[in-house]
Amino acid sequence: xxxxxxxxxxxxxxxxxxxxxxxxxxxxxxxxxxxxxxxxxxxxxxxxxxxxxxxxxxxxxxxxxxxxxxxxxxxxxxxxxxxxxxxxxxxxxxxxxxxxxxxxxxxxxxxxxxxxxxxxxxxxxxxxxxxxxxxxxxxxxxxxxxxxxxxxxxxxxxxxxxxxxxxxxxxxxxxxxxxxxxxxxxxxxxxxxxxxxxxxxxxxxxxxxxxxxxxxxxxxxxxxxxxxxxxxxxxxxxxxxxxxxxxxxxxxxxxxxxxxxxxxxxxxxxxxxxxxxxxxxxxxxxxxxxxxxxxxxxxxxxxxxxxxxxxxxxxxxxxxxxxxxxxxxxxxxxxxxxxxxxxxxxxxxxxxxxxxxxxxxxxxxxxxxxxxxxxxxxxxxxxxxxxxxxxxxxxxxx
Amino acid sequence: xxxxxxxxxxxxxxxxxxxxxxxxxxxxxxxxxxxxxxxxxxxxxxxxxxxxxxxxxxxxxxxxxxxxxxxxxxxxxxxxxxxxxxxxxxxxxxxxxxxxxxxxxxxxxxxxxxxxxxxxxxxxxxxxxxxxxxxxxxxxxxxxxxxxxxxxxxxxxxxxxxxxxxxxxxxxxxxxxxxxxxxxxxxxxxxxxxxxxxxxxxxxxxxxxxxxxxxxxxxxxxxxxxxxxxxxxxxxxxxxxxxxxxxxxxxxxxxxxxxxxxxxxxxxxxxxxxxxxxxxxxxxxxxxxxxxxxxxxxxxxxxxxxxxxxxxxxxxxxxxxxxxxxxxxxxxxxxxxxxxxxxxxxxxxxxxxxxxxxxxxxxxxxxxxxxxxxxxxxxxxxxxxxxxxxxxxxxxxx
Numbered sequence: 001x002x003x004x005x006x007x008x009x010x011x012x013x014x015x016x017x018x019x020x021x022x023x024x025x026x027x028x029x030x031x032x033x034x035x036x037x038x039x040x041x042x043x044x045x046x047x048x049x050x051x052x053x054x055x056x057x058x059x060x061x062x063x064x065x066x067x068x069x070x071x072x073x074x075x076x077x078x079x080x081x082x083x084x085x086x087x088x089x090x091x092x093x094x095x096x097x098x099x100x101x102x103x104x105x106x107x108x109x110x111x112x113x114x115x116x117x118x119x120x121x122x123x124x125x126x127x128x129x130x131x132x133x134x135x136x137x138x139x140x141x142x143x144x145x146x147x148x149x150x151x152x153x154x155x156x157x158x159x160x161x162x163x164x165x166x167x168x169x170x171x172x173x174x175x176x177x178x179x180x181x182x183x184x185x186x187x188x189x190x191x192x193x194x195x196x197x198x199x200x201x202x203x204x205x206x207x208x209x210x211x212x213x214x215x216x217x218x219x220x221x222x223x224x225x226x227x228x229x230x231x232x233x234x235x236x237x238x239x240x241x242x243x244x245x246x247x248x249x250x251x252x253x254x255x256x257x258x259x260x261x262x263x264x265x266x267x268x269x270x271x272x273x274x275x276x277x278x279x280x281x282x283x284x285x286x287x288x289x290x291x292x293x294x295x296x297x298x299x300x301x302x303x304x305x306x307x308x309x310x311x312x313x314x315x316x317x318x319x320x321x322x323x324x325x326x327x328x329x330x331x332x333x334x335x336x337x338x339x340x341x342x343x344x345x346x347x348x349x350x351x352x353x354x355x356x357x358x359x360x361x362x363x364x365x366x367x368x369x370x371x372x373x374x375x376x377x378x379x380x381x382x383x384x385x386x387x388x389x390x391x392x393x394x395x396x397x398x
Numbered sequence: 399x400x401x402x403x404x405x406x407x408x409x410x411x412x413x414x415x416x417x418x419x420x421x422x423x424x425x426x427x428x429x430x431x432x433x434x435x436x437x438x439x440x441x442x443x444x445x446x447x448x449x450x451x452x453x454x455x456x457x458x459x460x461x462x463x464x465x466x467x468x469x470x471x472x473x474x475x476x477x478x479x480x481x482x483x484x485x486x487x488x489x490x491x492x493x494x495x496x497x498x499x500x501x502x503x504x505x506x507x508x509x510x511x512x513x514x515x516x517x518x519x520x521x522x523x524x525x526x527x528x529x530x531x532x533x534x535x536x537x538x539x540x541x542x543x544x545x546x547x548x549x550x551x552x553x554x555x556x557x558x559x560x561x562x563x564x565x566x567x568x569x570x571x572x573x574x575x576x577x578x579x580x581x582x583x584x585x586x587x588x589x590x591x592x593x594x595x596x597x598x599x600x601x602x603x604x605x606x607x608x609x610x611x612x613x614x615x616x617x618x619x620x621x622x623x624x625x626x627x628x629x630x631x632x633x634x635x636x637x638x639x640x641x642x643x644x645x646x647x648x649x650x651x652x653x654x655x656x657x658x659x660x661x662x663x664x665x666x667x668x669x670x671x672x673x674x675x676x677x678x679x680x681x682x683x684x685x686x687x688x689x690x691x692x693x694x695x696x697x698x699x700x701x702x703x704x705x706x707x708x709x710x711x712x713x714x715x716x717x718x719x720x721x722x723x724x725x726x727x728x729x730x731x732x733x734x735x736x737x738x739x740x741x742x743x744x745x746x747x748x749x750x751x752x753x754x755x756x757x758x759x760x761x762x763x764x765x766x767x768x769x770x771x772x773x774x775x776x777x778x779x780x781x782x783x784x785x786x787x788x789x790x791x792x793x794x795x796x
Contacts, residue, residue, distance in 0.1 A: 001652075002563060002594050002596050004652050005505065008656030041458070045459040054454075061640040061641055061674075062438055062639055063640055096498075096642065096668070097665060107406065108406040109400070109406070112532065114403075125665075132505055226400075239458055240459040241459065242461055242670075244668040244669075254399075254402050258403070261406070261410070262406075265497065265530070266495065267523075267639070268639075268640065270670070271641070273668055
């Protein structure tokens with residue numbers, strides 16, 4: 001029997017999927033589970049998007065252009081205009097979700113063995129995609145005490161080596177919910193210029209910025225057009241995770257030419273997803289206002305509830321729909337497993353993501369969990385009651 | 399400005415896409431182009447598939463299971479049963495087209511620097527995916543004189559090195575249309591056993607076997623379950639290229655566990671494509687009978703027309719909807735470009751794929767082109783008249 005690849009062996013498992021067998025146990029035991037573990041919103045997808053798919057008049061379901069429908073790319077350019085991001089249809093490739101945008105960007109910019117600096121905690125699949133691309137992640141630790149603000153640039157500089165070829169951020173951040181300020185982005189820009197690095201920015205939570213705080217894109221930064229790659233997705237924007245439509249965006253012509261070759265090899269992004277995505281661009285502003293109001297209400301409730309619990313601390317994030325909370329526990333992997341295997345309160349329990357999976361530094365995040373506030377307030381309330389009671393009886397509370 | 403990756407630089411461009419600028423020229427000049435260059439069938443997608451998508455009752459367009467809907471996988475297992483392929487829902491991962499199945503299979507089985515032996519000419523994107531995975535393709539040449547039959551096993555053995563970790567075939571073959579016999583597959587099986595190799599087989603043209611010849615799958619070969627990976631796609635089966643639904647199939651548990659981690663990192667395959675694919679499993683047999691009859695008619699016509707042309711030779715393929723023809727020309731890249739740039743017959747021209755892009759050995763395929771007989775017979779007739787006339791006046795005819 002031939003041996004599978006070293007990559008296949010070292011590919012990290014998703015931190016959330018690890019818990020799935022225990023969730024099965026909880027289900028078998030008849031417990032209701034509040035799923036705060038994944039970023040799958042309960043918000044309805046805009047009707048305008050779903051209707052467009054239903055009304056499509058397709059006879060032969062053909063390949064599309066490898067960079068995506070030109071009509072969609074042109075309209076998408078206007079969408080970015082609303083955020084003062086000026087790009088045209090040739091500066092974007094429509095991808096199969098943000099995931100593929102990231103995969104293609106990594107293969108385009110980096111060679112195996114190259115190093116990329118990422119503030120941690122970060123979206124767990126960055127580890128997986130880096131592993132697949134043979135890229136080495138150098139994490140810069142951000143701290144719960146500062147709400148996961150940008151670590152000092154000196155911490156980034158400590159990690160610069162001849163192998164360093166890029167930095168990557170997620171803004172607004174998953175899993176932290178942190179929204180980078182213009183000042184923080186300007187500091188990163190100086191670093192990018194000083195060491196001539198690629199600057200990858202995952203901005204899929206653009207629509208989820210709260211408290212009147214300004215969304216600043218890497219595309220707003222002047223003078224680093226050839227360094228910047230914007231990674232995007234419609235999954236969260238329109239609650240359309242299953243459409244699998246994202247985008248890779250850059251003004252660097254070399255990047256776009258190489259990225260297109262990777263895109264051509266896989267032929268095209270999904271047609272129905274693109275039809276939906278194009279129609280979704282006409283989603284009325286009220287949809288987003290309603291969604292944003294809903295998330296602010298959920299966030300305020302969850303953060304408040306968490307901070308009222310004995311021994312719990314959770315900074316208030318300004319973006320996305322996640323937060324990371326510090327709990328009085330020994331080990332978040334064990335705690336999350338215990339919640340599913342051994343705990344119930346009135347026949348219910350809660351599923352959380354251990355924060356360990358969002359750190360690349362071993363041992364980090366052991367007393368932290370990520371919560372996605374993607375349920376309605378009634379359910380969130382019950383979930384918080386569950387968690388509060390769980391913490392009271394957890395045998396390895398510290 | 400940072401340098402893009404070596405991979406990005408060396409990634410081969412699609413042999414077909416290279417001609418696109420010239421096709422633009424032909425279009426601007428107002429010429430009608432018969433597209434025999436790509437495997438985009440004109441056959442209508444089954445209504446049952448498109449209707450299922452239109453009738454879907456989705457409120458929140460969620461991620462699916464990373465391995466694809468369980469309901470789809472279970473029904474898909476029955477589909478394979480019809481071909482005497484016995485697999486269950488845990489032995490398959492639904493992918494974003496056959497392309498992603500191939501990408502994941504390569505990352506799972508091979509490390510950068512590993513070698514894979516592939517009979518050439520082969521599907522051009524195998525080069526691209528190999529480049530992306532850092533895999534080295536060792537081609538074994540097959541010949542037009544034998545209709546691209548399996549080269550002698552001794553030719554494979556000459557290429558075996560300590561780095562050889564797998565072989566790959568496409569059966570029925572793109573671009574050759576060649577259908578491997580049971581005897582040929584048994585020979586490959588012996589090779590796979592002798593050197594303990596992974597055996598990847600792309601069988602997306604299973605439904606397109608002609609002349610009563612038997613379709614033999616790698617999954618029919620006994621005793622090499624842990625070596626075999628079947629790569630599949632619904633793109634051609636249901637003329638549904640834009641659905642982007644494929645599958646990676648293996649009985650090797652290590653492969654499936656690692657492949658699932660790659661699949662989890664990219665979250666899920668497209669939801670609407672899966673809905674369509676699941677419904678398409680109920681496509682009546684008559685659909686395939688009609689399609690097969692249509693393709694046989696087209697093939698017979700095209701092969702006959704080609705062989706009647708002065709100096710042209712084209713073996714008669716038994717599968718898929720491609721053929722490779724030898725033409726009395728100096729250089730197929732130049733000839734195909736000339737057809738688009740400088741030739742017309744009654745305001746029409748024909749677009750072909752130079753066979754050079756399907757060989758990995760430099761200099762091969764220079765007097766060969768690939769034709770995809772994906773147009774109706776009326777159009778094929780006109781396309782053949784174009785080609786015949788083009789060959790008469792091509793200035794670098796040999």
